[in-house]
Amino acid sequence: MKRLSIQALSAGALFASLAVAHAGEVQVAVAANFAAPFQKIAAAFATESGHTAVAVTGSTGKFYTQIKEGAPFEVLLAADDETPKKLEDEGLAVKGQRFTYARGKLVLWSAKAGVVDDKGEVLSKGVFNHLALANPKLAPYGAAGVEVMKALGVHDLLLPKLVQGDNIAQTYQFVSTGNAELGFVALSQVAPPDKPALGSWWVVPAKLYTPILQDAALLKKGEANAAAGALLKYLKGDKAKAIIKSYGYEL
Structure with missing residues (x-):
């Protein structure tokens, strides 16, 4: 029995060390309107995945310029759907990974x-x-x-x-x-x-302005980063969606 306990403990310790070894970090450019919900999402993401999402908040237009100039962002959570598409067309974002994570009000x-x-x-x-x-x-x-x-x-x-x-x-x-x-x-x-x-x-009634479709994009710098892919997958999950909806966004 003692041997089994020691083996079980060793296996648990090994699993924990492997989880730490595989934990990563992802650099995220976050539209300023989404700062508060993303803070909660990042905390939940870290708890469940072990990965850390490091966020910088600002305007989508400035992020576009910074990404073009080589900023080290790996994921973009934009306040529109045009900028991520533009980055994709220009070869700065990975094609097929873009999706709308929220509709702003x-x-x-x-x-x-x-x-x-x-x-x-x-x-x-x-x-x-x-x-x-x-x-x-x-x-x-x-x-x-x-x-x-x-x-x-x-x-x-x-x-x-x-x-x-x-x-x-x-x-x-x-x-x-x-x-x-x-x-x-x-x-x-x-x-x-x-x-x-x-x-x-x-x-403001939605009919008075163009829909604010906020898209996420996997940037080229994050293509090989498992933490970046994991974050985008997490954003599509029920827990992230519940947080997004609680802040008044539509999904």
Whole structure:
């Protein structure tokens, strides 16, 4: 019996050492709107796989430029579906690995209660000094905000009031600190599942802007990295999907 116990213990120790040996690290470029849900996904992924996902957050447009210039990212979680496809066409992403991991929702948000009404009529009234949005040339949520203003016929009226952030995280910061009374941000930022919702907001009807389909891509630098492939597979699983959905994204 003692021999069997020793053998079992040795086998367990061997299994553990093998798991550690096979554990890897993956460098991930994450769209700023997806920072909070990815933090939870990365933690669960590490627990279940042993792999570590190291995330850098920012605007999809800047990531595109950085990847073209040789940045060491292995996986891209973009805020659109165009950038991953472009990288694939240019030979910087692995073909056949791209997929939509979330569909984003745009909101008009104020950190103060009662500022934004449930129909977004505050935009046409214009009784505010600053409206924040992410740079539409770099951030899909910013481009969506421009589409909404044009669809409502208020873009030219509001142009002098616009304040641009480099990405959706900086845009959120402008509004949360009061530097802008309201702004276009992601629903995931305004109503996270683990924090009380603050202020007032209007969930912009999807018909007013092009669908924000957020695609994942396996970049060429991650093609031979088992941890990169494992992360993309994990994103398609039920646990990751539950986290994504809890932040207000559609699947």
